Amino acid sequence: MLADLQLRNFRCFESLGLEFAPGFNFFIGRNGQGKTSILEAACVLLRLQSQRSATLGSVVRFGQKSFAVSGRRENHRLEFRYSPLRRKIAFDDVEQRTLEDYLRIGRVVSFANTDIELIRGGSEARRRYLDFLGAQIDPLYRPTLRSYERALRSRNALLKSSQPRPREIAAYDAPLLEHGARLSGMRTRLVERLAPLAAAAHRDISGNGEALQIRFGPGNSEEFARDLENSRARELRLRQTVVGPHRDDIEILVEGQLANQYASEGQQRTVALALKIAQSRIFMTEEAAPPLLLIDDIFGELDPVRRNALLQHLPPESQKLVTATTMQWREEGVEGPIFELHDRQVIRR
Amino acid sequence: MPGIGPRSAERIALWIVQARGDQPEHIARAIAATRESVRPCPRCGFFTMEEICGICSDTTRAADLLCVVEQATDILPLEKTSAFRGRYHSLGGRISPLDHVGPDDLRIKELVARVEQEKFSEVILALAADVEGEATTNYLVELLKPFPISLTRIAHGLPAGGGLESADELTLYQALSGRTKL
Ligand SMILES: Nc1ncnc2c1ncn2[C@@H]1O[C@H](COP(=O)(O)OP(=O)(O)O)[C@@H](O)[C@H]1O
Ligand SMILES: [Mg+2]
Ligand SMILES: [Zn+2]
Numbered sequence: 001m002l003a004d005l006q007l008r009n010f011r012c013f014e015s016l017g018l019e020f021a022p023g024f025n026f027f028i029g030r031n032g033q034g035k036t037s038i039l040e041a042a043c044v045l046l047r048l049q050s051q052r053s054a055t056l057g058s059v060v061r062f063g064q065k066s067f068a069v070s071g072r073r074e075n076h077r078l079e080f081r082y083s084p085l086r087r088k089i090a091f092d093d094v095e096q097r098t099l100e101d102y103l104r105i106g107r108v109v110s111f112a113n114t115d116i117e118l119i120r121g122g123s124e125a126r127r128r129y130l131d132f133l134g135a136q137i138d139p140l141y142r143p144t145l146r147s148y149e150r151a152l153r154s155r156n157a158l159l160k161s162s163q164p165r166p167r168e169i170a171a172y173d174a175p176l177l178e179h180g181a182r183l184s185g186m187r188t189r190l191v192e193r194l195a196p197l198a199a200a201a202h203r204d205i206s207g208n209g210e211a212l213q214i215r216f217g218p219g220n221s222e223e224f225a226r227d228l229e230n231s232r233a234r235e236l237r238l239r240q241t242v243v244g245p246h247r248d249d250i251e252i253l254v255e256g257q258l259a260n261q262y263a264s265e266g267q268q269r270t271v272a273l274a275l276k277i278a279q280s281r282i283f284m285t286e287e288a289a290p291p292l293l294l295i296d297d298i299f300g301e302l303d304p305v306r307r308n309a310l311l312q313h314l315p316p317e318s319q320k321l322v323t324a325t326t327m328q329w330r331e332e333g334v335e336g337p338i339f340e341l342h343d344r345q346v347i348r349r
Numbered sequence: 350m351p352g353i354g355p356r357s358a359e360r361i362a363l364w365i366v367q368a369r370g371d372q373p374e375h376i377a378r379a380i381a382a383t384r385e386s387v388r389p390c391p392r393c394g395f396f397t398m399e400e401i402c403g404i405c406s407d408t409t410r411a412a413d414l415l416c417v418v419e420q421a422t423d424i425l426p427l428e429k430t431s432a433f434r435g436r437y438h439s440l441g442g443r444i445s446p447l448d449h450v451g452p453d454d455l456r457i458k459e460l461v462a463r464v465e466q467e468k469f470s471e472v473i474l475a476l477a478a479d480v481e482g483e484a485t486t487n488y489l490v491e492l493l494k495p496f497p498i499s500l501t502r503i504a505h506g507l508p509a510g511g512g513l514e515s516a517d518e519l520t521l522y523q524a525l526s527g528r529t530k531l
Contacts, residue, residue: 154446154481161446168451168452171488
């Protein structure tokens with residue numbers, strides 16, 4: 001478990017230290033008090049990335065140049081200092097040159113109201129869902145993704161120039177294909193592993209017997225090189241690379257129908273929960289410690305039936321950081337310390 | 350100055366102003382002398398104070414072997430391994446559209462001219478293993494394919510995403526001895 005957490009110049013907090021309990025920890029306060037920021041700090045500490053922003057620059061407290069987070073998890077001390085020019089990580093007080101040991105310590109699954117975008121939003125949200133998970137399972141996932149994106153952006157920059165130079169574009173074909181094929185393979189296997197877990201989680205919480213199916217929708221066929229070759233005319237016209245993993249998607253079907261088109265909002269919320277529960281269950285099949293669950297603004301908003309279903313089916317071994325505006329919804333049996341946020345002060349009850 | 354942040358710059362400036370001895374003057378003269386006498390070798394791009402650098406003019410080195418690197422500074426770690434006794438060619442960078450660097454900004458034309466004139470039997474491409482290094486390698490392969498030379502690249506046991514500078518001697522030695530044919 002995450003035993004404690006310290007933040008410095010992180011979002012709205014100048015300096016804050018917290019000690020957590022195993023199981024549930026509740027953060028209560030009005031909007032804008034910094035609840036999500038505390039969850040974000042836990043995520044940034046364990047994963048060096050935020051569950052809500054693509055970059056860490058916006059995390060630095062206004063008017064400051066850097067932030068720091070630190071904490072203890074599974075008896076290891078983690079520390080991360082970030083400034084736009086430099087990142088430093090320390091594992092048990094030893095500065096690290098590689099991320100491997102550090103990132104092995106903690107895994108995170110984040111539940112938020114915005115998860116419904118996984119079903120009704122664009123494909124980018126679904127790729128991010130896979131990437132956030134993939135980076136926690138396979139140490140090669142993130143470097144592969146970074147290399148693919150770099151090759152893609154380079155290639156697109158060449159395609160956008162006023163006089164595209166075919167030789168230079170072709171020079172970027174190989175890295176695009178190589179890292180792209182590796183990334184596709186990783187994502188394909190991820191979705192294969194997630195599919196049965198998501199279906200089971202959906203059965204658990206929907207209570208109505210509707211079947212959830214998820215399938216990988218690749219942005220290229222197994223013959224990526226040939227796809228790329230065949231798309232030359234189109235990419236010159238559109239001035240960007242038109243096939244590849246940056247077009248990957250997950251198809252989501254409820255009772256055989258596309259969930260973004262046919263499912264009600266309530267059904268979509270249930271699917272979103274199932275996808276996140278599936279994520280947390282994937283970790284239980286690995287040999288790692290159970291993931292830290294960040295549950296942001298969900299419990300207060302769900303109807304009692306779904307809330308109960310969710311409570312029953314979250315991995316019981318997992319530590320949970322839960323935010324809400326009030327505690328009125330809390331049922332018997334859900335015990336844990338309550339942290340009240342008010343005027344940048346956090347009081348533990 | 351690269352590698353010097355605002356804090357260090359401030360401290361250096363203060364020292365220049367307040368230093369008791371004439372060390373700052375010594376450094377200033379050394380910088381001026383370096384600027385005047387050290388220049389890139391017109392043939393390979395390595396540093397030299399002569400017409401042609403010590404490596405290009407060393408007749409004991411194999412004249413039919415050429416090793417292509419991104420930067421002149423990449424030659425130093427390669428020389429330390431003693432695994433390579435041929436000639437070098439520094440490109441002065443790599444093709445990187447995101448940094449607005451294209452082939453014309455690099456010493457690629459000069460490379461092709463050398464391959465035409467100097468009759469190498471083997472050209473070894475020793476560029477970084479990251480995306481830009483890979484792309485530049487591919488670009489050069491296409492360009493040099495028509496010539497009757499054996500084209501190889503160093504084996505990439507190099508740390509992923511790392512250039513030659515960050516590789517240790519042993520890794521570099523292995524990379525050089527285990528080069529693969531292109
Ligand atoms: N980089 C930042 N520096 C300072 N304040 C910030 C920064 N980013 C966000 N905030 C502020 O932090 C406050 C807390 O945000 P948040 O954690 O989302 O609150 P909550 O989840 O409790 O609604 C907001 O008022 C927001 O304006
Ligand atoms: Mg919030
Ligand atoms: Zn020379």
